Amino acid sequence: MGQTMITGAFFLLLITSVISANRMIGESNATTYEGDAVNLAVDVARSVLAETYRKKFDAKYIDSVYQAASVFTSPTALGPEVSEVFTPSPDVAPFQSFARYDDVDDYNGYQRTVDAAGVKGFKVSVSVYYVNPDTFAKSTTQTYLKRVEVSIEHATYMKTKMTFSSLVSL
Secondary structure, eight states, rough: OHHHHHHHHHHHHHHHHHHHHHHHHHHHHHHHHHHHHHHHHHHHHHHHHHHTTTTTTTOOOTTTTTOOGSHHHHHHHHOOOOGOOSSSSSSSSSSSSSHHBBBBBGTTTTEEEETTTEEEEEEEEEEEEOTTTTTTOBSSSOSSSSEEEEEEEOTTSSSSSSSEEEEEEE
């Protein structure tokens, strides 16, 4: 009778240990996936920012002539021109923004869905606005600086949305 009780207690301890080990392995895998997703999100944000760097500062900018900042696109009109709007939205690979957008502020309001390295469904959104050159705060008037903010989220692997930003100037 005593040996049966000891054997039963041993099995109970063994089952508890196996369940705890499985839980730890599962949590470790989830942490690994979250870390991988964050690294991929950084790469995706960098690629979108790099794409904007290759564009003109403003649709009304003429490269060889000095222009007053007031000539640039109005802060309320930042975004793609009518001819640059495309479907579907959000944009999916192959991304139409490469060919359709010709200046930085076309990306204002832009959205894209990215699948990267086996992780599908990154949601990317971009905002562009003028920046006060003294305070780097959002400006309600045209300046020689624009801030490009790229936000990325993933419903499964990222607990919070990540936002990356960069200043663009002439």
